[in-house]
Structure formats: C-alpha cells, structure tokens
Amino acid sequence: MAQFSLNINAQTYNIDVSPDTPLLWVLRDTLGLKGTKFGCGKALCGACTVHLDGNAIRSCSFPVSAVKGKVVTIEGLSEKGDHPLQLAWQEVDVPQCGYCQTGQIMSAAALLQRNPSPTDKDIDMAMSGNICRCGTYLRIRKAIHTAAKGGADE
Numbered sequence: 001m002a003q004f005s006l007n008i009n010a011q012t013y014n015i016d017v018s019p020d021t022p023l024l025w026v027l028r029d030t031l032g033l034k035g036t037k038f039g040c041g042k043a044l045c046g047a048c049t050v051h052l053d054g055n056a057i058r059s060c061s062f063p064v065s066a067v068k069g070k071v072v073t074i075e076g077l078s079e080k081g082d083h084p085l086q087l088a089w090q091e092v093d094v095p096q097c098g099y100c101q102t103g104q105i106m107s108a109a110a111l112l113q114r115n116p117s118p119t120d121k122d123i124d125m126a127m128s129g130n131i132c133r134c135g136t137y138l139r140i141r142k143a144i145h146t147a148a149k150g151g152a153d154e
C-alpha cells in the first residue's frame with residue numbers, strides 16, 4: 001500500500017492503495033464515483049474513459065501511481081449535467097442501454113476541447129476506441145455535431 005493525493009473533479013482525495021491499482025478501481029470502489037464504467041478491463045472498449053489533464057485515458061489500465069495531473073470523470077464534467085454534450089445527448093436521445101455512454105461522452109468532450117468543429121472523419125477517428133454494443137454510433141456522431149455547431153449535423 002502507498003499514499004496518493006489525487007485531484008479529481010477539482011477536489012483533493014488522499015487515498016491509501018496498492019500502486020498498481022487501476023484508476024478505475026480507485027474511482028469506483030475507493031471513492032464511490034460510479035459514473036465511470038468497467039467494460040473489458042483491457043483498454044479495448046472505452047467504457048472507463050476519463051480525462052487526465054484534458055486527455056481521454058482508459059482508467060481500467062492506468063495505474064494510480066501514474067496519475068500526475070487533474071482527473072475529470074463524468075461526475076465532474078459539468079455542475080448540473082448541462083455540458084453541451086450532455087444536453088446534445090438528451091436532445092438526440094443517444095443512449096440505448098446506456099452502459100457505454102459515459103465513456104462516449106468523455107471521449108467526445110476531449111475531442112471538442114482540442115477540435116471544436118470536428119468533421120465526421122475526425123469524430124469517427126476520435127471515437128473509434130469507444131465500443132457501443134447497442135450500435136448508437138450514428139446518434140453519437142449527430143450529438144457531437146449538435147454540441148459543436150448548435151444542431152448542424154451532417
């Protein structure tokens with residue numbers, strides 16, 4: 001066990017865990033932030049996506065000892081669930097079962113931070129690591145355009 005001080009959603013958490021504990025385990029089991037989901041556990045599906053200093057990372061495969069910077073989870077993306085992507089997700093009615101969707105939104109948010117007007121190709125590339133078993137890809141793309149351009153989807 002070792003002590004770590006983590007900045008998550010603009011709060012400081014001091015925790016005592018094994019250094020190789022995946023960040024996802026810390027978020028869900030230690031801190032109770034269960035919006036971030038476990039899917040494959042092997043950095044293959046994107047369900048566990050969070051931000052580290054604005055970049056999308058797979059928290060299932062990111063040891064807590066490697067976390068140097070500010071983490072944002074879906075709980076910290078906006079104060080009232082009103083991030084433009086969250087509003088667009090509702091407008092477009094994106095989710096089916098919902099399981100993959102927090103990871104999808106976090107990847108999309110990282111994309112829009114570095115590219116506020118992505119093309120379909122930009123979106124497909126940025127989102128290619130986020131798997132949706134329900135096949136909501138077209139609605140995800142539409143919602144990203146909606147958030148980026150106020151409804152100007154293609």
Ligand code: FES
Pocket residue numbers: 037038039040041042043044045046047048049058059060061
């Ligand atoms: S649970 Fe992390 S990528 Fe699948």
Ligand code: FES
Pocket residue numbers: 095096097098099100101131132133134135136
């Ligand atoms: S909405 Fe069901 S897995 Fe994506």
